[in-house]
Amino acid sequence: MTQAPKSTSAPTPLHWKLVVDSANPQSQADFWAAALHYEVEDNGAFIERLLELGVLPREDVVEFHARLAFRDLVAVRHPDDPFDKDSGTGLGRRVLFQRVPEAKSVKNRLHLDLHAAAGERESEVQRLQGLGASVLRHVKEPGGEWAVMADPEGNEFCVQ
Structure with missing residues (x-):
């Protein structure tokens, strides 16, 4: 195992998000946004650019809250945290819901x-x-x- 070089300064903390597998990311995002008093991220402008460039297939997009959203991913973020204005992606506390084919079957470990x-x-x-x-x-x-x-x-x- 290779060891990382030693640094004289403190390491930069890692940015993270909590990812939750779900059957319906949009309904989970709505629930958790309301539960936590968070905001559902608006990725609409970013998605429109990806569609125009032809790098995102239309079948990967849904209309959600009268705007375009990813079909299989939607996140909620703390309203006071910064976010990327180009993509709508939160840069602080956030929870991402991703569609998975299997149903939840056991108790959460987290x-x-x-x-x-x-x-x-x-x-x-x-x-x-x-x-x-x-x-x-x-x-x-x-x-x-x-x-x-x-x-x-x-x-x-x-x-x-």
Whole structure:
């Protein structure tokens, strides 16, 4: 195994996004944008350029929120984070939903914990249920309380 050269300066943190496999990326993006108070990314202008250049087939595009979107990929981003104005792609906190052919079959190995304001957990759980989430169970332990929930496609998350 080759070792990276040693540097005298601190390494640059890596940029990342959370990618979630889904049956319907658009509906998942709508749910999570509402759940997190994020924005669905608008890649419409970028997609139009790709179509005009002939590098993106029309069958890979759908209309979503009255604009062009990728059929198999859609992301949500934090509204305060920067984004690339040419592509519409977020450059900060974002979640990307990608279409996959197989259905979810087992418990998630990674999940989000949503932190409600003090005293607001139950109202947040009710709000999320109104968006299409379901409560799987309530947990009360010496270390705290939370609700384990599932999004519309069954992905688990917690509300603390």
